Each structure stands twice: as C-alpha cells, then as structure tokens.
Amino acid sequence: MPLFFLSLILIVSGGVFPLFLWRRFVLMKTVAVLTIGAGCLLGLSDAATKLIIDGSYSTAFRYLEPFSLSFRIDALSAFFLITIFAVCLLAVLYSFNYMDQTSNALRTAVHYLFFSLLIGAMALVVSADNLITFMLSWEIMSLSSFFLVITHFEDVENRRAGYLYLVFSQVGAMFILAAFGVMFAHSGSFEFAAAAGLPETAKILVFVLAFVGFGSKAGVFPFHAWLPHAHPAAPSHISAVMSGVMIKTGIYGIIRTYTLLDWHTPVFGNIVLIAGVASGVLGVVYALGQHDLKRLLAYSSVENIGVILIGVGIGMIGAAADQPVMAVLGFAGGLLHVLNHAIFKSLLFMGAGMVLHATGTRAIDSLGGLLKRMRITGTTFLIGSLAISGLPPLSGFVSEFLIYLAGFRGLALDRGAFALCVVAIVSLAIIGGLALACFTKVVGVVFQGEPRSRAARAAHEKGPAMLAPMIVLAAACIAIGVFPGFFLPMALKAVSALGLGYDAIPLAPFVNLTGNITKAAAVIFGMFLLILALRHILYRGKTVTRAGTWGCGFTRPTARMQYTGSSYAASILEFFRPAAPLSEDHPGILGRFPQKTHYHSRIDDIAERYQGAIIVRPVLAFFDRLGWLQHGDIHLYIGYILLAIVVLLFFV
Amino acid sequence: MIEAESLSHTSLPKGWRYLPLTALGYQMKSIIFLILAMLLAPLYAGLIIKVKAFFGGRKGSPLLIHYYTLAKLLKKGSVYSTSTTALFKLGPMVSLCAAATALMFLPVAGQSPLFSFTGDVILVLYLLGLGRFFTIAAAMDTASPFEGMGAAREAYFPIICEATLFMVVILFYTLCGELNLAAYFAGDRPLALWQTAGAPLLFVIIALFIVLLTENSRVPVDDPTTHLELTMIHEVMVLDHSGPDFAFIELGAFFKLFFYSALVTRLICPFAFHHPAADALAFLVVLGLVYVAVGITESVMARYRMDKVPQFVLTSFALAFFATVITLEFLK
Numbered sequence: 001m002p003l004f005f006l007s008l009i010l011i012v013s014g015g016v017f018p019l020f021l022w023r024r025f026v027l028m029k030t031v032a033v034l035t036i037g038a039g040c041l042l043g044l045s046d047a048a049t050k051l052i053i054d055g056s057y058s059t060a061f062r063y064l065e066p067f068s069l070s071f072r073i074d075a076l077s078a079f080f081l082i083t084i085f086a087v088c089l090l091a092v093l094y095s096f097n098y099m100d101q102t103s104n105a106l107r108t109a110v111h112y113l114f115f116s117l118l119i120g121a122m123a124l125v126v127s128a129d130n131l132i133t134f135m136l137s138w139e140i141m142s143l144s145s146f147f148l149v150i151t152h153f154e155d156v157e158n159r160r161a162g163y164l165y166l167v168f169s170q171v172g173a174m175f176i177l178a179a180f181g182v183m184f185a186h187s188g189s190f191e192f193a194a195a196a197g198l199p200e201t202a203k204i205l206v207f208v209l210a211f212v213g214f215g216s217k218a219g220v221f222p223f224h225a226w227l228p229h230a231h232p233a234a235p236s237h238i239s240a241v242m243s244g245v246m247i248k249t250g251i252y253g254i255i256r257t258y259t260l261l262d263w264h265t266p267v268f269g270n271i272v273l274i275a276g277v278a279s280g281v282l283g284v285v286y287a288l289g290q291h292d293l294k295r296l297l298a299y300s301s302v303e304n305i306g307v308i309l310i311g312v313g314i315g316m317i318g319a320a321a322d323q324p325v326m327a328v329l330g331f332a333g334g335l336l337h338v339l340n341h342a343i344f345k346s347l348l349f350m351g352a353g354m355v356l357h358a359t360g361t362r363a364i365d366s367l368g369g370l371l372k373r374m375r376i377t378g379t380t381f382l383i384g385s386l387a388i389s390g391l392p393p394l395s396g397f398v399s400e401f402l403i404y405l406a407g408f409r410g411l412a413l414d415r416g417a418f419a420l421c422v423v424a425i426v427s428l429a430i431i432g433g434l435a436l437a438c439f440t441k442v443v444g445v446v447f448q449g450e451p452r453s454r455a456a457r458a459a460h461e462k463g464p465a466m467l468a469p470m471i472v473l474a475a476a477c478i479a480i481g482v483f484p485g486f487f488l489p490m491a492l493k494a495v496s497a498l499g500l501g502y503d504a505i506p507l508a509p510f511v512n513l514t515g516n517i518t519k520a521a522a523v524i525f526g527m528f529l530l531i532l533a534l535r536h537i538l539y540r541g542k543t544v545t546r547a548g549t550w551g552c553g554f555t556r557p558t559a560r561m562q563y564t565g566s567s568y569a570a571s572i573l574e575f576f577r578p579a580a581p582l583s584e585d586h587p588g589i590l591g592r593f594p595q596k597t598h599y600h601s602r603i604d605d606i607a608e609r610y611q612g613a614i615i616v617r618p619v620l621a622f623f624d625r626l627g628w629l630q631h632g633d634i635h636l637y638i639g640y641i642l643l644a645i646v647v648l649l650f651f652v
Numbered sequence: 653m654i655e656a657e658s659l660s661h662t663s664l665p666k667g668w669r670y671l672p673l674t675a676l677g678y679q680m681k682s683i684i685f686l687i688l689a690m691l692l693a694p695l696y697a698g699l700i701i702k703v704k705a706f707f708g709g710r711k712g713s714p715l716l717i718h719y720y721t722l723a724k725l726l727k728k729g730s731v732y733s734t735s736t737t738a739l740f741k742l743g744p745m746v747s748l749c750a751a752a753t754a755l756m757f758l759p760v761a762g763q764s765p766l767f768s769f770t771g772d773v774i775l776v777l778y779l780l781g782l783g784r785f786f787t788i789a790a791a792m793d794t795a796s797p798f799e800g801m802g803a804a805r806e807a808y809f810p811i812i813c814e815a816t817l818f819m820v821v822i823l824f825y826t827l828c829g830e831l832n833l834a835a836y837f838a839g840d841r842p843l844a845l846w847q848t849a850g851a852p853l854l855f856v857i858i859a860l861f862i863v864l865l866t867e868n869s870r871v872p873v874d875d876p877t878t879h880l881e882l883t884m885i886h887e888v889m890v891l892d893h894s895g896p897d898f899a900f901i902e903l904g905a906f907f908k909l910f911f912y913s914a915l916v917t918r919l920i921c922p923f924a925f926h927h928p929a930a931d932a933l934a935f936l937v938v939l940g941l942v943y944v945a946v947g948i949t950e951s952v953m954a955r956y957r958m959d960k961v962p963q964f965v966l967t968s969f970a971l972a973f974f975a976t977v978i979t980l981e982f983l984k
Contacts, residue, residue: 368795369735369795371737371739372737382739382789386782386785389781389785390778390781391778391781391782391785392775392778392779392782397775397778401771401774401775404771404774405770405771405774405831408821408822408825408831411822411825411826412826412829418980422819422822422976425818425822426815426818426819426822428818429777429814429815429817429818430811430814430815432778432781432814433781433807433810433811433812433814433815434811436781436784436785436807437807437808437811439785440785440788440789440792440803440807441807443789443792444788444789444791444792444793444800444803445792448737448739448789448792448793448795449735449792449793449794449795449800450735450795513770513771516769516770516771516772517775519767519769520753520767520769520772520775523753523756523767524749524750524753524779527749527752527753528745528746528749531745531748531749531752531900532745535741535745535896535897535900538726538896539729539730539895539896542728542729542730542895543729544729544730544731544732545729545730545731545732546731546732546733546734547731547732547733547734548733548734548735549733549734549735549736549794549795549796549892550733550794550796550891550892551796552798552891559795561797562795562796562797562800563792563797563799563800563801563803563804567800567801567804568800568803568804568807569804570804571804571805571808571958571959572804572807572808572811574959575808575962
C-alpha cells in the first residue's frame with residue numbers, strides 16, 4: 001500500500017473514530033487530533049520526498065466498468081500536497097483547544113468527520129488523473145466543507161452563509177463539469193492526457209469554463225461573493241484551512257487545466273492576468289472596508305488569489321512569447337505565493353480565532369490593546385501581517401519580488417503584453433500599499449491602543465495547542481523570507497511539471513536571485529542590531545518615566561475617543577468610492593437636547609450587488625414562472641417519468 | 653559595487669543565458685560615500701530652514717541646527733505613554749534601520765553603491781514600506797486619536813507615491829533593461845537615460861519631486877512646522893516620542909529626504925567627471941539646489957486641504973505615465 005493512500009486512510013479513520021467516542025470528550029479529541037495529525041505528517045513526508053527526488057507516481061483503480069479511478073502525483077501535485085498537509089496538520093492541532101465546548105461533543109465529533117473528509121478530498125483533488133476522479137473528489141471537498149461552514153447551524157447568519165456557499169460551489173462545479181463535458185465530447189475519453197488533442201476553439205471554451213468554475217472556488221473577483229460570508233461562519237481553524245488551502249485547489253485547477261490543454265496562447269495569460277488584477281485590487285479595497293475581523297481576512301484572501309493569478313498570468317504570457325525566464329519567474333512566484341499565503345493566512349485566521357475565543361467578538365472596532373494581554377497571539381499576528389503586506393525580510397516579499405521580476409521582463413514584449421505587464425506591476429504596487437494600510441489597521445485597532453470594550457479588557461490567551469501552531473507558522477514566515485533559497489526550488493520543481501517545454505530548469509540562477517534577498521535580510525538584521533545596541537547604550541543610566549498619552553490638552557480622554565478602524569480606512573475608501581460604495585446610517589444629532597444617536601457604515605461589494613440584480617433575480621423570476629410544473633400531484637409526476645423514457649427511447 | 657551586467661554564464665543553455673547574476677559586493681569608496689551621505693543628511697535639511705527664514709525675512713536658526721537638536725535629544729531620557737507596548741520603541745528603530753539600509757543601495761554622488769543586485773529597486777521601495785508600517789504601528793500604539801489620524805494619512809498617500817515610483821522604474825527599465833538603482837543613477841548612466849528619453853525625463857524629475865515632497869511630509873502635502881495636530885501627518889504621529897527614540901525618527905527622516913533628493917539630483921546633473929572629488933562636489937552643489945527648491949516650495953505655497961492632496965500626488969503618477977508613453981512612441 002503506497003504511503004499516500006495510507007496517510008489518507010489514517011486521516012479519514014481519525015475522522016470516523018470520534019463518532020464512537022463522543023461521550024468521552026477529551027479522549028475523542030485526543031484520538032482525532034493524533035490520528036489525523038499522524039496521517040497529515042505521513043502525507044507531508046511522502047509528498048516532500050516525491051518533490052525532492054522528482055518521483056512521480058501513478059496508480060489506477062477500476063470501479064464499475066466504465067469508470068476508472070486513477071491518480072497521479074507529479075511535482076505540481078506534490079507541491080500542493082505539501083501545502084495541504086502542512087496547514088491541515090497545524091489546523092487540527094489548533095482545533096484541540098479551540099473546540100472546547102463539552103456540551104457540543106457530538107457536533108465536535110461530526111466536525112472531525114467532515115474535517116478529515118475535507119483533507120482527504122483536497123489531497124485527492126490535486127492527485128486525480130482523470131475527469132471522473134477529479135469531479136468526484138471535487139464534490140466530496142465541496143460538500144464536506146459546506147457541512148463545516150454550518151457547524152454552528154443554530155445561527156441564521158451561518159445557515160445563510162452555508163447556503164450561499166453551497167450555491168456557489170455547485171454552480172462552480174457545473175461550470176467545471178461543462179468544461180469536462182466539452183473535453184469528453186471532443187476526445188471521447190475520461191483521461192486527462194486526451195485534452196491536449198482538442199481543437200483550439202474547444203480549448204479556449206474549456207479554459208474559460210474551467211476558469212469560471214475554478215475561479216468561483218478560488219474566490220476570483222467577481223465570483224468571490226461566498227468567501228466573506230462562509231469564512232466568518234466556519235470555526236477558525238476551518239476558516240484557516242478553507243482560506244489557506246481549499247481555495248488554492250481552484251488555483252491548482254486553473255494551472256492543471258492550462259497544463260492539460262498544452263497550448264501556450266497569450267489569450268489564457270491575458271484572461272488570468274486581468275482577473276488577477278481585478279481580484280487583487282478590489283479584494284484589498286473591500287478588506288480595508290470591513291468591520292469584522294474574519295470577513296476582512298476573507299477579502300484579503302481574494303486579494304492574495306489575485307496576486308497569485310497575476311504571477312501565473314504573467315507566466316502564461318511569458319510561455320506564450322517563448323520567454324523561459326519570464327515564464328518560470330511568473331509561475332514560480334505565483335506558486336510560492338500559494339505556499340506563502342497558505343502559511344500567513346492560516347496564521348492570521350488562527351490569530352483571529354484566538355481573539356474570538358478570548359473576547360467573544362469579531363468586531364474590529366470593539367477590540368483594542370490585545371497585544372498587552374495576548375503576547376504570543378499579538379506577536380505572531382504582527383509577523384503574519386508584515387508577511388501578508390509583502391514587506392522584507394518576510395515571506396510575502398519573496399513571492400511578490402519574483403512576480404515583479406517576471407512582470408519587468410514582460411516589458412520587452414509586444415505592445416499588448418507590455419500594457420498588461422505595466423498594469424500588473426502598478427497594481428502590485430498599489431495592492432502592496434493597500435495591504436499595508438489594511439493590516440496596520442488590524443494590528444493598530446485590534447492589538448494596539450486601549451481596549452474599547454469590557455471583553456477586550458478581560459481577554460487572555462490560553463491553550464498551548466492553539467499557540468504552538470501559530471508560533472510554527474510565524475517562524476515559517478520568517479524562514480521563507482530570510483532563506484528563500486531553500487523554498488524556491490520546491491516551486492521551481494512544480495513549475496518544471498507544467499510541461500512548458502523546458503526540459504530542465506537550471507535552479508542555480510534563480511536561487512541566486514533570491515540569494516540576494518538573504519544577503520539583504522542579513523544587512524537589514526545587521527543594521528537593526530547595530531541600532532538596537534546604540535539605543536541600549538544611549539538609554540543607559542537615563543531616567544525613563546511613564547505617563548499618559550499626550551491628549552493635546554484634553555484632560556479626560558477615554559478609550560472610545562481612539563481612532564477606529566472605520567475612520568482609519570475612510571479616506572482611502574473615499575478614493576475608491578465608485579468600486580466600493582459606502583452606505584451609512586446616521587440619524588444625526590438633532591435638537592437642543594440631542595437624543596442618543598448611532599452611526600453604522602457598510603462598504604458594499606459591487607459584485608454581490610450586481611449579481612443579485614442581474615443574475616439571481618431574473619433566474620428566480622424565470623423559475624417562479626415554471627412553478628406550475630411542480631404541483632405535487634403524484635400521478636402527473638409518474639407521467640413525466642414515462643414521457644422522459646419515451647423521449648429518451650427516440651433519441652438514444 | 654556592481655559586477656559587470658552578468659557573470660559569464662555561457663555554461664547555461666541558450667534561452668537561460670540572459671538571467672542577470674549581479675552579486676552583492678562592496679568597495680571602500682562606496683563606504684566612504686555612504687558615511688558622507690549619512691553625516692551630511694541633517695546639514696542639508698538645515699538648508700531648508702535657512703531658505704524659509706530668508707523668505708520670511710528672518711535670520712533663522714544656524715545651518716547646523718539639526719546636529720544640535722540630535723545631540724540634545726540623544727542626551728535626554730524618555731517618557732513613555734502607559735498605553736504603549738514594545739512596538740512603540742521598535743517603531744523608531746525600524747524606521748531608522750529601513751532608511752539607513754535604503755541609503756546603502758543608493759549610488760551617492762554617482763559612485764557605485766555599497767550593495768546592488770537585480771531587483772534592488774523593489775527591495776528598497778518595500779524597505780521604506782517596512783519603515784512606514786512600524787511608524788504607523790508606533791503611532792497606533794499610543795491610543796491617541798490624533799496619532800491615529802496622522803497614521804491614516806501616512807498609510808494613504810504613499811500608496812499613490814509607490815505607483816508613481818514603479819511607473820518611473822518601468823520607464824527606466826524599458827530604457828536600459830536593468831532593474832537596479834545603480835543602473836539608473838550611477839556614473840553617467842543618467843546621461844544615457846537623457847539621451848534615449850530626452851525631454852520626457854523632465855516629467856520624471858517633476859514626478860519624483862512631488863513624490864519627494866509627499867513621502868517626506870513637506871508642504872504642500874504636510875507642514876512639518878505646524879503646531880496644529882489636526883493638519884499634520886508625520887509630525888502628529890511622533891507626538892509621544894521623546895529623547896533618543898525621537899532622535900532616531902528625525903535621523904531616519906533626514907536619511908529618507910536625502911535618498912529622494914539624491915535621486916532627483918542625479919537626474920538633474922547626470923554627468924560623471926570620473927574623479928570622486930569632482931563627482932562629489934558637483935553632486936553636493938546640485939543636491940543643495942534641490943533642498944533649496946524644497947525650501948522655496950515651502951515658502952511660496954500653502955498646504956493643500958487634506959482632500960485635495962490625493963489629486964496633487966496623482967499628478968506625479970500622470971506625469972510618470974505620460975513620460976513612459978511618450979518615450980515608447982519615440983523608441984518604436
């Protein structure tokens with residue numbers, strides 16, 4: 001039995017055991033965490049070995065005569081498997097302390113079942129080698145994550161979020177199915193390998209359909225509307241897995257489809273790049289406008305998916321223009337950002353989960369000052385924020401650096417590619433600046449300053465099983481940022497599996513590029529240590545006193561006077577008003593003896609707004625008109641069946 | 653120093669050969685010029701005060717005022733707000749560290765910088781972003797609404813500046829095909845830029861000057877001397893810093909101003925005299941003119957209303973963009 005399947009069996013059995021043990025809460029959690037954890041660890045080591053020694057692996061099972069299940073793990077799959085298993089390992093560890101309500105023991109057990117199914121299904125998605133296997137795994141993944149989103153189903157908000165997610169994932173799956181249908185119609189085979197022989201017009205159709213389907217899973221603008229609803233609803237470690245890893249299966253799908261079609265046309269690159277720019281910029285603008293910590297992180301995922309797609313899109317344009325360096329830099333940057341985003345986004349969701357656990361609220365503007373009471377959470381969250389803002393010497397910088405280099409190489413191409421690369425570079429710069437604004441807002445309002453509510457004042461971090469994964473992830477952010485030379489070859493090997501037509505990608509020159517980042521990081525740290533030492537000397541023997549913050553003469557400051565997250569973001573959002581309309585509810589202060597008033601603001605998502613008006617309402621109206629078909633009369637239903645059989649007899 | 657464009661990589665297969673392999677290296681001369689830049693940065697900032705005093709009909713503070721201020725601050729202790737955490741102390745250190753490290757990549761007076769590699773422009777711009785992150789974090793740490801206000805503006809305007817700077821880099825890259833500061837600003841490289849781009853480079857100079865004013869919180873974006881907290885950006889963010897911490901912030905600000913001014917200077921005076929002393933002299937004189945220009949701008953202009961500032965900064969992006977478009981039409 002190959003190790004890969006052994007690890008999957010371990011993981012799923014780790015999900016099944018709790019169903020029998022749920023009466024003994026701690027034992028159940030221990031068994032689940034240990035078994036799923038062991039499975040992830042095994043899968044991780046197996047995938048890492050496959051990636052390092054370039055061992056691709058394939059197997060096939062026959063199941064019912066026409067359908068065969070076949071699996072193949074190449075370097076691209078192995079790269080995604082590493083990401084999946086690493087994040088899930090830490091997430092399941094985190095769940096040990098996070099799922100601590102003994103009253104919900106059975107629910108926790110069921111949650112472990114679906115969690116393990118989700119991990120297994122994600123692993124199968126990235127290793128599937130034919131249409132049937134892929135679709136089957138994809139549906140298991142979508143459904144198991146749907147049940148995880150509605151873990152706290154008693155809340156009507158969460159049920160709505162779950163419903164929205166189900167609709168999006170099923171409509172997305174229909175698009176993928178349509179793409180696969182076109183593939184099957186032309187090749188007559190369920191095998192992935194047959195896709196390369198399609199005519200070119202069919203290839204474009206397949207790619208566009210698949211892009212819409214996979215894009216809706218990945219959270220590409222404008223198909224992202226489910227993300228900001230589903231992520232806050234799910235338990236935090238599930239949000240971490242969904243946002244960090246599951247949406248990346250959409251990216252995997254896009255890259256895999258591109259590889260299978262084996263046609264290097266700039267059209268694909270243009271589509272991906274434009275979608276990436278739109279998701280990147282709008283995602284971070286909406287993130288900036290959120291008041292809910294987990295919603296903010298969800299929108300930030302849309303942004304990072306955008307950054308990944310910019311990288312991949314530039315890679316595709318490079319491949320089309322036969323520019324190997326540009327293509328490899330673009331794809332490698334995009335793939336490395338997949339890994340990086342998986343790491344820092346799961347770190348940030350875990351941090352948000354800890355905040356939620358300690359204060360019971362996700363509202364950014366009612367938190368504050370948590371860094372003092374939650375040191376480890378605050379510090380790791382800060383590191384994650386620095387990394388996601390793409391600042392050196394942390395991991396986010398490395399992948400964005402590679403994408404920039406690829407984009408600059410594209411400036412030498414023809415006019416169309418030049419214009420797109422200019423757009424990509426400038427929007428990456430804007431995304432970087434906006435992400436910095438967004439995460440200084442989170443860090444500044446949630447973790448710094450004075451607590452804005454009683455809950456925030458009483459917050460304490462607890463649970464070593466929750467803290468340890470965050471520390472590991474924060475360390476990974478620093479490690480990738482300082483020593484990218486160890487991680488870039490992983491991405492490069494995954495790129496070599498893309499079949500771009502370059503037999504062997506020389507690793508040394510690319511690693512050399514990032515070697516400069518290591519040296520620069522050494523310079524930064526050296527300079528910092530020098531300044532630290534200088535500061536130490538300068539403060540020796542000095543009087544250092546503590547006093548209240550300078551209130552500019554005002555003597556009775558309160559915590560509620562602090563700048564809120566909404567006010568912090570207001571002027572930037574004003575600039576993006578056409579794309580991010582603001583709705584306000586503020587009765588104003590009236591009369592000589594004003595009554596208590598309130599102020600609510602919300603940034604509307606234009607995709608959500610127009611999808612509702614243009615797609616959902618007409619579709620609903622159409623089906624309402626067909627309501628007479630569903631009358632509840634069983635005799636007529638049998639008549640329908642008879643009619644269907646007769647019609648089929650004529651056609652088949 | 654920069655090693656010649658790429659190390660010989662004839663050993664690589666053909667398609668891969670053009671991957672630049674510049675490595676980090678250093679030279680004694682670069683170190684001397686770097687130290688010179690760091691020592692002179694406060695002096696030049698003093699020049700602005702002098703110019704403003706001249707326009708105001710005053711004698712003004714001595715040219716060396718900033719050295720005196722720094723020395724005074726370094727001698728003092730500090731008062732920390734009870735609201736603050738360790739981030740408040742980290743802020744000044746990281747912003748100084750970022751600005752000082754950025755100077756190491758700057759070709760001071762056209763000499764080769766201490767460090768240079770392909771893509772160092774990106775690193776330097778993001779490094780300044782790192783400094784900004786920590787300055788904002790230190791401001792948010794105090795729980796003061798004023799500092800929050802300043803922080804929000806500090807987070808806002810540089811976004812547009814970064815877009816401008818990357819637009820300028822795009823132009824320079826299309827002109828010379830390289831991606832490091834030394835390739836644009838060292839030796840007589842700027843002259844080569846002038847020769848290929850010509851007049852559109854004037855747009856770039858104005859764009860860079862606007863970015864200089866914005867990034868360094870000068871009039872008409874911000875007023876470094878005002879005492880009305882509501883109208884300030886950078887100064888309001890550092891209200892609670894004192895003693896050596898405040899000295900670090902000031903020094904970091906001088907370095908940053910020097911960095912941007914040096915870039916503008918190299919474009920205005922693109923010549924190389926192939927003698928360190930002559931290069932240094934020409935550079936320092938023109939650099940002085942750039943600082944005087946900042947001082948004159950500050951004396952003759954009023955600060956814009958806060959909601960008009962983005963339009964002003966966007967002008968720089970438009971200039972850089974049109975410079976690129978015009979130049980490309982020339983090239984093609």
